[in-house]
Amino acid sequence: MKMAYEKLFDCEDTYATVMEISGAEGEPLPEDIDFANGIVDGVAEHAAEIDGVIASASKGWSIDRMPKVDLSVLRVAVYELLFDRKAPQKVVINEAVRIATKYGGEDSPRFINGVLGKVAASASN
Numbered sequence: 001m002k003m004a005y006e007k008l009f010d011c012e013d014t015y016a017t018v019m020e021i022s023g024a025e026g027e028p029l030p031e032d033i034d035f036a037n038g039i040v041d042g043v044a045e046h047a048a049e050i051d052g053v054i055a056s057a058s059k060g061w062s063i064d065r066m067p068k069v070d071l072s073v074l075r076v077a078v079y080e081l082l083f084d085r086k087a088p089q090k091v092v093i094n095e096a097v098r099i100a101t102k103y104g105g106e107d108s109p110r111f112i113n114g115v116l117g118k119v120a121a122s123a124s125n
Contacts, residue, residue, distance in 0.1 A: 043076060054066075058114075069105075069108065070108050077119075078119055096113075097113050
């Protein structure tokens, strides 16, 4: 999520740089770097479609008006729900809500849960 957030501002930081800035200790494992880069690259590759899905599921909120943290969490989760599909939908949604609770605003967890619930329901149909 942090790398996706950085990409909103056209930042070219690497995984290691983002982890260092965020205070993470220790060296990242190569598979962690590959996993994170795969998600960030996937979000970038499908950005227009992901943003369209988010806009459709978040009635009353345009992409431009969303808090950047919420948008980053949503982009990663929607990518995982629609394109990656390695984790079960409930796991993706729960993790997104947990991240929103930690990094987002007071209303972020409820907003993200609602949007992702709609996305998951439409993806299941």
